[in-house]
Amino acid sequence: MTVISPDLSPRTADGRRPDPDWWRGAVIYQIYPRSFADANNDGIGDLPGITARLEHVAELGADAIWISPFFKSPMADFGYDVADYREVDPIFGTLADFDALLAKAHALGLRIIIDQVLSHTSEQHAWFKESRSSRDNPKADWYVWAEAKPDGSPPNNWLSVFGGPAWQWDSRRRQYYLHSFLTAQPDLNHHNPEVQDALLGDVRFWCERGVDGFRFDACNHQFYDRSLRDNPPADAKEQQSVTTVRPDNPYAMQRHLHDKTQPENLAFLQRVRQVLDGTGAVSIGEVGDDHPQPIMADYTEAGKRLHMAYSFALLTPYVSAKQIREQVESLELALARTGGWGCWALSNHDVPRVASRWAPANQPDPVLTRTLQALLFTLRGSVCTYQGEELGLPEADIPFELLQDPYGKTFWPEFKGRDGCRTPMPWQHDALQAGFNAGAAPWLPLGQGHGERSVDLQQADPASPLHHARALLAWRRGEARLRNGSIRFHDAAEPVLLFERARGAGPALVLAFNLGDTPVSLPLPAKLGMLLPVNGTPIAPAELLEASGDAHCAGGRCWLLPAHGAAIAVTAA
Template identity: 75%
Template sequence: MAWWRGAVIYQIYPRSFADANGDGIGDLPGITARLDHVARLGADAIWISPFFKSPMQDFGYDVADYRDVDPIFGTLADFDALLARAHALGLKVIIDQVLSHTSDQHAWFVESRTSRDNPKADWYVWADPKPDGTPPTNWLSVFGGSAWQWDSRRRQYYLHSFLTSQPDLNFHNEAVRAALLGEVRYWCERGVDGFRFDACNHQFHDAALRDNPPAQTEEQRSVSTVRPDNPYAMQRHLYDKSQPDNLAFLEDLRAVLDEFGAASVGEVGDENAPPLMAAYTEEGRRLHMAYSFALLTRDGSAAHLRAQVEALEGELDRTGGWGCWALSNHDVPRIASRWAVNGERDERQVRQLLALLLTLRGSVSLYQGEELGLPEADVPFELLQDPYGKAFWPEFKGRDGCRTPMPWHAQAPQAGFNANGAAPWLPLGEGHAALAVDVQEANPFSTLAWARQLLTWRRAEPRLRVGEICFHDAPEPLLVFERRRSEGGPALVLAFNLGAEPMRFTWPDTVPDLVPLSSAAPLPAPADWGRELTLPPFGIALAATDDV
């Protein structure tokens, strides 16, 4: 079986993981020094957010040179050392590739903007203004305002789906597509095991430059990729992203990956993500895995969880594709705070959500600090770094609250983020030191210990890694589903009480006879085992069918 199918991929945000040189910013040698932690956790792979040369307007997601390491993170030799150490520990290495856009300081764009007839004039999306001087379309940037920026040199607008300093590449240009495949090939030849492709459904735009229609219903305005107060949610994004032209490019991309045996996971930010994810991961043809923002929202209800998982599974059944689930990443508030039922982090809920994530069907992306149960940090405006947060303050406080430094040693300066205690680029989260790795290492009942037990169980249990999933009807806030092998046999049946109050319930009639499995997994058996039982707040019940 392919290693990526059912894998747990540990996401590392390099600025905030570990600082080896004491300048306050995490770096590649810092990651290398801390890889033992990831290996002991039981992850299959690491995903490293961008470390390429960049002006850091969007902290690495604005790439100025795809083939070089930014000096704040180290050197290519440092990356090679990281890769070797990861492989020695049995960890695969996935790197973040941003293909939809570059930095405005990338050599391609510097040349493109000089004139309308230079060799790279058509490498980005340029368009003339309307007769009244306004932008060519009504398309909006995810980060606020028009997606078009006027350039006085060419006397044209250029498209930017994100910051103005992140111009969109023109994927309708064959030379652009070939160049980007060359950048992927470069890192394959360097030995990476896979790629996470950022914003991969933004890689084509409507060549006819048609306006997006307004979002007319509440459902259409419920854009999972942005907050409802962002104007971006007021449009149906029919023409500025998710174009069918992208499918052929993904097939060309897959051909390069297959040459080297490299895996891929695509980020699909779309209001109708499941069909796209299924098409993008159609078995053997395009990407290996994809994930959406479906579980990165504020809604943590049982109904929402079931609806999102079933919607994706229904589409994947049609194409043989594969999903990857995440509850947190570097762009959204941490799950320990975002879904907190009573407004504050609850250790019981933290542990339950780890169990939920690791028992869903598909691969898993586990963001750094989730294994410690870190809550969202409160970063004051004067210390805010995120341009997205500054643009939408105070309704939206940006993404910095989930990007604060990883706490390693509770009693060390800056919780051991660096050796000299230099002030980090973002302040340490309040209360994070008390949840540091060394504190939890010493406690066999800690969240970290729990996470390790869950990953060990998942790795040894084929029904969890690659088995089928089937939900059963249950009242809110209960979530009940089973995991079984595709060829049949006994199933694992799990019930989650997602609420903060005890819940008395009866196993649904659709669930066959059950036997407790207290010795087969880290999940405790209920005290009153039977067809009827009471789950405590944020409780979990695990059983197995006896239809051997």
């Protein structure tokens, strides 16, 4: 068992660390609580289960944990439909269980970021129950209500992310209400100051309880065009460039000019930041939009609004080296305008696991898994890594009869839903349910072959993806050039990504990634100067050839990158 060195840095009276910028370059480990660990053996993961497994995250070397929603909810969207912002749902435990989790995390040197959904609630929330009861009750204007057109149809052409119109008829008020997601998730009316005040009060509740930050879900969905203008159609190129939904989803067929990303949101996010600054909590905003970079820059304008913005750019079915470069460079250019900060991820609870998604024929390759880990942890910005990525878990195949995801049921069979990435974590290969629990069958079946990639087996194998991830994070933690240095790309032919990370005038790290399944001879630009191996890094530099007889390297230098391989060097001082 790895020995954990406790974080002995100075703390304030409430246990916080004094470094206000810890989040810059931080690695944040996302936990989907239903599937992480089940302590009471009812088949659903819970907060005590997370607490019992926190050492795993601390040993990995993450700076913080992002926990997907655990609030009281009817679970129509598995917690993203909140019925009470200040209560833990009984399936996950109690407020006391959360306090115990928070205390243990802080003792291990981990910070806790919680998922907060401010754009909508559950239809079971007390606010919505009152709002729908009449047109003149105290909360009548707390949600987005609108009259039907003369022919009875919805007020406009806005669509739900989950399919179909974004409007649902309510017979009590004889009006439509807006739902950007499921019909069970009515949108709040942020144009009403009382709504803003109530939400900020709920954020303040968790700040005062000691959380270290928030991941704000769908944070650009918090305002709508008050004139309810129709969205225009998207052209073919725009439809193909959408990263937030599948191209066969009708939602991709519109330009979402009026149903989200409204200018009023900037002032609201400034109010959110004022609350966070009162306790030192940080924020990550999920920004899903057709052209997200300028929005991410505005939302993270230095010191004004969110601390970080979460990018969807690398959550696509497949990306080329060229696409990765374009996405990173475009975000860097936008952030430079405002002094903002980005956050990258290759997987989360909404997309197929990257070990399968980016692999040839969806067949995971252990070398590619290690290379993708290295790529993620060497990009500029902060990083979110999803539970199981450190094990190289592939996407699970869930048959329709066992499917739980309402999104998947709507778009089956072309889209098999999000359940394939939400299956239980495999902790122990020879235990019941691979150690996820010791009782009832899990809410989703274990992924095929996941038991063979369990934590205990990988712990015993020094060449495993788990040990590789630990080594990468240890390197990143002590490498200032990776945590907050600059990034600069160099030209390289597909499928190679070549860039350097630097800080000040000192030597730069040079990184090359071969995303293809055949070896590549990579000519190195002369302006990189002399390159030296990086001793002690988890990736052995590939062979460097000087004045090779290779036609592509005549008179120069080449790196020979193996299939799906990577190389790292440093420029000579």
